[in-house]
Amino acid sequence: MAFEKIEYKPIPVRELLREMKNLSELMIDLAYSAALFNDRELAEDVLELEKRIDTLAYQLEMVTMIAARDAEDAEALVGVSKVASAADKISDAAADIAAIVIRNIGVHPIVSEIFERVEEHLIKVKVHEESVIVGKTINELDLAPRMGVDIIALYRKNDWIINPKAEEKIQAGDVLIARGTSEGLKELMALCEGKLDKLED
Amino acid sequence: MAFEKIEYKPIPVRELLREMKNLSELMIDLAYSAALFNDRELAEDVLELEKRIDTLAYQLEMVTMIAARDAEDAEALVGVSKVASAADKISDAAADIAAIVIRNIGVHPIVSEIFERVEEHLIKVKVHEESVIVGKTINELDLAPRMGVDIIALYRKNDWIINPKAEEKIQAGDVLIARGTSEGLKELMALCEGKLDKLED
Numbered sequence: 001m002a003f004e005k006i007e008y009k010p011i012p013v014r015e016l017l018r019e020m021k022n023l024s025e026l027m028i029d030l031a032y033s034a035a036l037f038n039d040r041e042l043a044e045d046v047l048e049l050e051k052r053i054d055t056l057a058y059q060l061e062m063v064t065m066i067a068a069r070d071a072e073d074a075e076a077l078v079g080v081s082k083v084a085s086a087a088d089k090i091s092d093a094a095a096d097i098a099a100i101v102i103r104n105i106g107v108h109p110i111v112s113e114i115f116e117r118v119e120e121h122l123i124k125v126k127v128h129e130e131s132v133i134v135g136k137t138i139n140e141l142d143l144a145p146r147m148g149v150d151i152i153a154l155y156r157k158n159d160w161i162i163n164p165k166a167e168e169k170i171q172a173g174d175v176l177i178a179r180g181t182s183e184g185l186k187e188l189m190a191l192c193e194g195k196l197d198k199l200e201d
Numbered sequence: 202m203a204f205e206k207i208e209y210k211p212i213p214v215r216e217l218l219r220e221m222k223n224l225s226e227l228m229i230d231l232a233y234s235a236a237l238f239n240d241r242e243l244a245e246d247v248l249e250l251e252k253r254i255d256t257l258a259y260q261l262e263m264v265t266m267i268a269a270r271d272a273e274d275a276e277a278l279v280g281v282s283k284v285a286s287a288a289d290k291i292s293d294a295a296a297d298i299a300a301i302v303i304r305n306i307g308v309h310p311i312v313s314e315i316f317e318r319v320e321e322h323l324i325k326v327k328v329h330e331e332s333v334i335v336g337k338t339i340n341e342l343d344l345a346p347r348m349g350v351d352i353i354a355l356y357r358k359n360d361w362i363i364n365p366k367a368e369e370k371i372q373a374g375d376v377l378i379a380r381g382t383s384e385g386l387k388e389l390m391a392l393c394e395g396k397l398d399k400l401e402d
Contacts, residue, residue, distance in 0.1 A: 096283055099283070
């Protein structure tokens with residue numbers, strides 16, 4: 001197994017920590033969904049994200065080392081480092097759950113039942129070229145108030161955008177991870193797949 | 202440090218696993234809040250819950266051992282065991298965050314910023330004897346639709362009730378953990394403390 005060298009990059013601690021926290025929470029959701037739907041591809045995404053969190057953890061460690069110039073700085077920053085390692089543990093837990101799917105252990109009905117949320121579900125859907133949502137911003141889709149759906153992440157050109165901003169424009173080929181009511185998710189799926197030609201009112 | 206002997210109890214795997222999952226998620230929320238508000242008491246609750254998860258993990262391990270009578274059972278149940286250990290890791294991560302507060306490391310502004318949710322907050326509040334909500338069921342309080350507030354856990358007589366049912370009656374002395382809009386939480390707090398005499402419309 002080959003690993004890339006992790007180089008120091010002057011990324012602000014704030015950004016690194018926020019991404020680690022958001023990613024780790026997303027991973028738990030994805031891992032639950034992967035187990036619930038026995039979705040191997042989603043499980044592989046979780047393992048992919050776990051590698052990314054590891055990289056972020058190394059970077060954050062280097063950035064805090066450089067930022068701390070005296071004892072006072074070090075005391076202030078050690079808490080940041082602990083929170084980062086907590087996010088790392090959460091992502092490990094998500095990877096463990098994903099591994100159940102990858103290793104074909106089989107998802108016990110008890111596990112499915114535990115992960116099933118009464119009202120909330122998660123989908124992963126690719127945006128087809130002919131979809132009406134291509135070129136629209138997330139804001140324009142008006143998903144949350146209209147359909148009870150949130151786009152929590154999107155995968156574009158081998159990169160994850162977590163909690164995409166309202167001004168983010170959807171591109172053909174984007175893979176969306178959305179959370180919401182079953183009705184709303186069905187509509188979003190139809191929109192993404194080009195099976196629905198206009199946003200319903 | 203004295204630990205109680207953990208005895209085998211014939212609790213269904215389903216119940217143990219559900220409680221572990223729910224508790225671990227609650228702990229993450231509580232740990233974030235403890236860090237955000239530098240709330241030592243809340244942080245101690247997180248560590249208390251971590252012990253409970255450990256106990257549940259032992260019990261679940263024993264119950265699955267006894268339930269598995271042949272290779273097929275064992276293969277079906279190993280996934281359950283992995284999910285339980287993932288919940289355990291999540292609870293460890295929560296405990297790490299709580300430890301920042303307990304050990305007076307100090308919560309760095311970056312950490313507060315990361316944990317701050319834009320619209321959602323968490324409170325912990327004790328129900329006073331003279332509060333109008335004593336004796337009412339959670340359903341009667343009508344918190345979610347009326348105030349945008351959910352009671353996610355309550356602490357009663359040294360025991361946690363996670364995701365209390367709609368029919369659960371509030372008792373004087375209960376400690377509620379609630380999540381919701383700041384407005385709604387302010388109202389709930391005033392109600393619990395007996396500073397507000399009736400449910401607003």
